[in-house]
Amino acid sequence: MTDRDEPDPAMPVERPVLVYDGDCGFCTYWARRWQQKAQGRIAIVPLQDREGRPPGLATAELEEAVHLVEPDGTIRRGAAAIFEVMGTLRPYRLARWAYRWIPPFRWFSNWLYRWVANHRAFVSRRTRWMRRREL
Numbered sequence: 001m002t003d004r005d006e007p008d009p010a011m012p013v014e015r016p017v018l019v020y021d022g023d024c025g026f027c028t029y030w031a032r033r034w035q036q037k038a039q040g041r042i043a044i045v046p047l048q049d050r051e052g053r054p055p056g057l058a059t060a061e062l063e064e065a066v067h068l069v070e071p072d073g074t075i076r077r078g079a080a081a082i083f084e085v086m087g088t089l090r091p092y093r094l095a096r097w098a099y100r101w102i103p104p105f106r107w108f109s110n111w112l113y114r115w116v117a118n119h120r121a122f123v124s125r126r127t128r129w130m131r132r133r134e135l
Contacts, residue, residue, distance in 0.1 A: 015043055018085055019053045019067045022046025025124030026116070027066065037089055065117060079113035
């Protein structure tokens with residue numbers, strides 16, 4: 001599986017949809033932050049919301065990585081999805097550019113994403129601890 005699929009016209013969405021694991025504290029924290037920053041340009045829904053997510057996405061794949069479904073049917077996974085979302089916001093466009101065009105940056109980003117995904121429980125606990133310190 002690659003981090004990007006060719007467009008699938010059978011998966012129409014009006015605006016980009018980011019699907020994340022709503023049972024993951026880290027994922028939920030960042031999904032809420034991106035929801036605020038995106039100001040409606042991107043629909044952000046938990047994978048557990050079967051009605052809100054685009055049809056045709058396998059739950060098993062969604063549990064592995066965040067997915068971004070674009071209006072043309074393109075599906076991006078993991079770090080590719082995150083950087084595409086970031087690129088919709090002016091301050092983060094350089095990060096999207098780096099992910100697309102600098103292979104070592106893309107490799108490291110994919111590795112880091114996979115590490116976080118494989119250690120969700122630890123990262124979620126750490127995120128809760130850090131959020132308490134913000135108060």
